[in-house]
Each structure stands twice: as C-alpha cells, then as structure tokens.
Amino acid sequence: MTSSIAGLTELEGAVLSEIHHRANRTAFQVQRAFQRSPSVEWSGSAGAVYPAIRRLIGAGLIAATPMAGGRKAQALEVTSAGIAALTAWACDPMRAAGVGLDPFRLRSGIWRTMPDAARRMALEAVAAEIRRDLAREGAVDTDPVERTRDELAMRLQRTRLDWIAEELASLA
Amino acid sequence: MTSSIAGLTELEGAVLSEIHHRANRTAFQVQRAFQRSPSVEWSGSAGAVYPAIRRLIGAGLIAATPMAGGRKAQALEVTSAGIAALTAWACDPMRAAGVGLDPFRLRSGIWRTMPDAARRMALEAVAAEIRRDLAREGAVDTDPVERTRDELAMRLQRTRLDWIAEELASLA
DNA sequence: CCGAACATGTAACCTGTTACATGATTAC
C-alpha cells in the first residue's frame, strides 16, 4: 500500500488497462496504442504517457523490470494493487455514468439556433463525417477490449445519425 | 480582425454560446450556468471562466460594457467576429463528429474482462446510476439550447442502458 | 550504411482545478 494516488485519472486508468488487458508491455507500446487508436481523445503524447507511467510505478500500481536484449525497454506489469485500483476505477458508477465531454452534444443546441439553410448544411456535413468514421471503424480490431470500445463508439455514432435524420426531417 | 485565437477551445465555444444564445450577460452568470448544468463536464471554476472571457475579449470576440447600477458587473456581448468564430467552431464537422472523452466507452471493454458475478454487479450499479441521471434530467429546462443538449444526453444514456441490458442478457 | 521503427525522456507552454480573497448589494 505505497499508493499515493487516491483516484486514478482517465489517462491513468486507460494506461493500466492497456498494460493489463492488452499486450502492451513497454511504455512505448502503450504510447503507440494511444496514438493509433482513433477513438481515444488524447494525443498519446510522450509528455503525458511517460509521466503517467512514472506516477503509477511510484504508487506501486505498476512494476517495471528490464527486458532481455539490447533494447533499453522495460517490461511493465500491473501489480495486484494496480489491478485493485484499475477495477475500482472501472467500476465507479458515478464516473462511468457521466456524460463526459461530448462535442456533438455541446453543439447540438447551437445548431437549432441557426437559419434553416445553414443548419441543413452543417447537419449534413457532420453526418457525412460520422458516416466516414463508421466506415473506418468497420475494420474489426482483433483485441476484444478495443473491439468492445469500437462497438460502443459505433452505437454512439448511429444514435447521432438518427438524431440528425430527425432534425433534417423536421426541416423538410 | 484583432483575433489572436485560431481555433476556439471547447470551453471558449461554450462560453460564447452561453452569452450569445442564452440570457447570460455577466461573467458571473456564465460561471453559474456552468456550475448548475449537470451535463457539462467542467466545474465552471472561476479560474477557468474568467481567464477564458478575458481571452475572448482580448481577441475581440466579446465586447464588455459596464452595467448601470452600483454593481461591478460588466455586460458581455458577442461581437460579429465572435458570432463568426462561434459558428465556425460549432459547425466544424471534424470536431463535432469526434467521440469525445466518454468514460463509459473507455470502461466498456474492461467490464468484459471481469468474472461474471463482478461484471453483473458493476453493470447493474452503472445502470442504476444512469437511471438516476435520467430521472434528474426529466426536469425540463426552459432554455431551448440547453433542452436540446439534455435531450441528446438522455438519448446517449438510453443507448448505454440498452447496451447494458444486452450485456446482462448475454450473461444469463 | 541508412532510414525506419524502437525506446525513453525533458522543457516550455497552455489550460483547468481548487481554494482563497475581496467587496457590494439585497432580503430578512
């Protein structure tokens, strides 16, 4: 119980999950996973990932052991304390049920204030972008954890498309 | 065109919208609106709102005029440049279509890795919290912009509830 | 041998958070 971290941040939880549930054992692999994932909002910048991992190691939630081979790489592993923290973070109902930062939702009210022509154009542009996103997401991820996240992202996008369709219909 | 702000942040856009589309004319009213709104993720802290307004004034997107009466209050108004910036911000398809920071989505994959009993408990706790949120949101907002946002928040929560129901059904 | 990918980090900067400070006005 060396943990000095009371509640994990979203990034810290995501990092723990990345190491524990997915095959990412080095800090670099964790960072790259964030960079490649199109659905995650963070940039996966080194200036965020490496300090986060250092914090987690300091708190005893991650253990780092030098890897065999010439590479400087350190093999990361989530400790039992880390698993407990990760579970607590993932299962906190208050945080899980939060709406989060939803750029679409934030803008939705504003679109309704716009004149019909501009509104229609804006809605159709966003719908096109969402369809592009859905097509991209069609490439199935091999990892079950990420696949589940993609699945929910697609549901969210379909919900948005439905809403846009209703808005456009109300304009016609 | 004194604007030194290239792209508005989410908070800056929300502040402009708050002043322009809703009746909030002073910095204090804007701040309070953020604090009261249960759906917005930011805390509506003075340390965020006041500097944001100062930036927007500096960029010429907001005009501030002293209000009549003893109060120190300044009446804020979105300038024409501000309206243009707000519209551009609201209608940028890339940003509007983004998934955002979704705590539920981030955790969804992790829940699937949990043993059935714990998973069921976690899912039901989150579902209960979502239902509580939906009940709260039932209180209809008088403002059309905020009401639209609430409506979308409720859709999102219902989508989540559906997903949880399917997950629980697959466990049975 | 050379470029791409691996691997780890640091520094300056920006923005949001909490917590505090200050004072005026209004309702009771």
Next chain:
DNA sequence: GTAATCATGTAACAGGTTACATGTTCGG
C-alpha cells in the same frame, strides 16, 4: 445587522500538448 447572493479576481497546483533531444536496433 447579518447572511446570502452577486461579482470579480488571483495563486498554487495538476495534467496534457507540442516539440525537441538522444540513442539503439533491424531490414534492405
């Protein structure tokens, strides 16, 4: 008069972003 609300701000801190620095290893 005194408590609540209005109104504006600052300071210390936390955390993420970009951009840079550094060196290794592997494939062609």
